[in-house]
Amino acid sequence: MSIVLLTSGLLLSLLPTSTFAVDPVQPGSAAPNGPAFTPPEDPEVIKDARSILRAIEPSSSNNAMVYFDQNQVNFKSYISLEKQSAGQAGAGGAITCLTPDDPKCVSALADSSFQQIKYDVAMGSCDARQIAACVKSLTLVKEDGTKVKADPVTRIYSKTSPGWASTFNSKTNSGYPGSDGPWIWRINDGGKSTDYLILGLVSALFNRPNGVSTWDASEKSLRLSIYPVKKFQSAMLVEGAGETGCLAVDTGVCYQRIAFASNLRFALDLRIPKVITGWLNGRLEKPVAYTENYNDDYSELIVEASPLEEIMTGKWLANTGAVSRYLDESRRGLTAGVGKNLDIAGVDPDDQSAVRYYSSMATLFNNTALTNSLTWRLNTTSSGAQSFATSCQKSDGVQGIVTSNASVYEPGSPKWDGNEGALAYKIAAPTYKPDGKTENVGRYAFTMRADLIKCVYGMEKLPAYANIEVTYDGSGEKKTATVVLGSNKEWVNLHADNFMYTGAPPTVSVKLDGWAKSTSAATKAPSNTGNQGAAPAPAAGKVTITCIKGSTKKLVTGVKPQCPSGYKMQNSTAPAAQQVQVTVTCTKGTTKKTVTGVKPQCPAGYKMSAATPVKAPSAPAQPAAQQPNAPADMPAPQAPAGQPGTPNQPGQPQPNGPAPQFDPNADITITCTKGAESKQVTGKSPVQCPSGYQMKPMGPGHPGAPGQPLDPFQPGLPMQPPKQ
Incomplete structure (x- = not known):
């Protein structure tokens, strides 16, 4: 104990002087060690899932507590060294220290037999310790845009989390990031004072094979939450x-969680060691984020967001069937205390198996949440890896943040689907709030580095819009909305609101306007620049068909393509002479026949072999002044500035040849809106919105318009023909 006190004194002497306000120590604050003490009931205090369930334990036996909530960790700084390597079972002489200067840890670090190193670094105020994992600032952003900066006023855990100076080296991953203890931050606004407890923790587990100097991080995580708090005081409470x-x-003092006031938004500036990389998950409403470099070993993450309503699911369930299987697989049953029912730890919402566990027991929760509360939280876990191609994977710093109000969600980055051009993210939550009547409203948002999303989508320039698709498992139902793709300091952001949760977990997908699946030069269809309007020939042996389901379209390519279940093949409206003719070879034993047509079929008893595309004839020239019959409220398509026929630079030649002629048979895409919901409808002119929807006043052909290519020279793009 004397060593710890001496080390603490040395550390305190190294702290820089600062001007932040500090609450005075309360007289008689030293509390004796005593029995556990629980504060009395207070309706203003927000309880966690486990506390709520403990209060409603069933009278019957053999029930299990099942819930999905952020398990509370000990937000204190400490170091642990063990002799076994990371991932091995069994203790091999574990040593725990409050500071790296503790002689026990100094000796163990020099001993090559101690191959596993773990540290928890509590995030305090950067005013108290600058070179550290810390909170640089907390700012309230009000509805009118004015900002109120918070002051760090009280440091807690001074004895049990004294902290230490930084020895971290990001190049070798060795050493310990600077640490502190949690702080209370106070915001004074208009005569009203509110205290916020920021609980932040950087954790890492390293394997140091054979005592080498470079540490291999097998696990690393960041956990951070902002809580408005009130104090309950009692001499029986021990630090x-x-x-x-x-x-x-x-x-x-006991710091208790209370509710956020409505319509608040917070900007948080964090300083984090560069051991934290990859993606963050959390509970943030409409987040905007970016990163900046601080020094060689630390970076700064700046996040502005509102608290997000968290849908928390939990219930006492009979220990049979799916529940028993969940307890066995998750090993949660091993955490139960003595009693007739299993009072056990829950599953974190971003656990690797959380969505699967939830889905297996979804019907048992009566499709109703346990509790809903506003939450401001950021997390990253070692399982939160990126799912992108190797060429796009970034290993340095934070790459993105994805948030949802769902009860459970996948950890890490959204999953990239190269066939659909979508970043997909699976989530799940019950349909109803705790009252069993009011529906939960889905919220989803992400923000990520612009260079990363450009790499993933293969785009040099990002569009102004993105499409959000919510697809429900089981039914296959799909809902689509067009949203704005915002940007801030080389990061992009978007959010989707007002979708519903059902019994089947939905998948939220983001698709950028103008994306097209890239193919190698060997498989690209040859261009047909000499024949205006002629359809490109498909790859040898393959045919592409268009499948429709309501307003949704899919292209299916293959030797004998079939539409997915629920879709119908769209009949082409182009004259047969303009459609691609394909010749197929049909065989029956040693007999062969060739059949030519737009969609050739073999006779009964014959099997199709190779298909050969037949060169399509040139399309007839279109009259220069011909235009489609557009709806009256749609603006006429305009040529981009600088093209022939525009008033600013008439007659200027195009760098890539003559301007594309208007094609009256080209598909037109319009955006239809109904309140906050929007959907795209594609078809031949005139295109109409569904009943109850109104057309968004943006004409097709405008670069960046939803559903249109960004390249105004792309063939088939409806444009205003040149004046004669």
């Missing part, structure tokens, strides 16, 4: 104790 209903316990 660092784990008391029910307390976010943190300092000497004589």
Whole structure:
């Protein structure tokens, strides 16, 4: 103990002087060690899922507590060294220290037999320790745009989390990031004072094979939450104790979570060691984020967002069937105490198996949430890897943040689907709020580095819009909306709201306007620049068909393409002479026949072999002044500035040849809106919106318009013909 006190004194002497306000120590704050103490019931205090379920334990036996909630960790700084390597079972002489200067840890670090190193670094105020994992600033952003900066006023856990100076080296991943203890931050606004507890923790587990100097990070994580709090004081409360209903316990004080006021938005500036990389998940409403470099070992992450309503699912369930299988697989049953029912730890919403666990028991929760509350949280886990191609994977720093109000969600980045051109993210939540009547409204958002999303989509320039698709498992139902793709300091952001949760977990997908699946030069269809309007020939042996289901279209390519279940093949409206003719070879034993047509079929008893495309004839020239019969409220398509026929530069030649002629048979895409919902409808002119929808006043052919290519020279793009 004397060593710890001496080290603490040395560390305190190294702290820089600062001007932040500090609450005075309360008289008689030293509390004696005593029995566990639980604060009395307070309707203003927000409880976690486990506390709620403990209060409603069933009278019958053999039930299990099943819930999905962020398991509370100990937000204190400490170091642990063990002799086994990471991932091996069994203790091999574990040593735990409050500071790296503890002689036990100094000796163990020099001993090559200690191959596993773990640290938890509590994030304090950067005013107290600058070279550290810390909070640089917390700012309230009000509805009118004015900002109120918070002051760090009280440091907690001074004895049980004294902290230490940074020895971290990002090049070798060795050493320890600077650490502190949590702080209370105070915002004074208009005569009203509100205290916020910021609980942040950077954790890492390293394998140091044979005592080498470079540390291999096998696990790393960042957890951070902002909580508005109130204090309950009692001399029975001991620093660092784990008391029910307390976010943190300092000497004589229990900090209890209360509700966020409505319509608040916070900007948080974090300093984090560069060991934290990849993607963050969390509970943030409409986040905007970016990163900046601080020094060789630390970066800064700036996030502005509102608290997001978290849909928390949990219930006492009979320990049979799917519940028993869940307990066995998750090993949660091993955490139960003595009693007739299993009072056990829950599953984190971003656990690798959370969506699967939830889906297996979804019907048992009566499609109703346990509780809903506003939350401001950021997390990253070692399982939160990126799913992109190797050429696009980034290993340095934070790459993106994806958030949802769902009860459970996949960890890490959205999954890239190269066939659909979509970043997909699976989530799940019950349909109803705790009252069993009011529907939960889905929320989804992400923000990511612009260079990363450009690499993933293969785009040099990002569009102004993106499409959000919500697809429901089982039914295959799909809902689509067009959203704006925002940008801020080399990061992009978007959000989708107002979708519903059902019994089947939905998948939310993001598709950028103008994306087209790239193919190698060997498989690209030859261009037909000499024949205006002629359809390109398909790859040898393959035919492309268009399948429709309502307003949704899909292209299917193959030797004998078939539409997916529920889709119908669209009949082409182009004259047969303009359609691609394909010749197929049909065989029956040693007999062969050739059949030519737009969609050739073999006679009964014959099997189709190779297909050969037949050169399509040139399309007839279109009259220069001909235009489609567009709806009256659609603006006439205009040629881009600088093209022939435009008033600013008439007659200027195009760098890529003559301007594309207007094609009256070209598909037109319009955007239809109904309140906050929007969908795209594609077809031959005139294109009409579904009943109850109104056409968005943006004509087809405008670069960046939803559903249109960004390249105004792309063949088939409807344009205003040149004046004669």
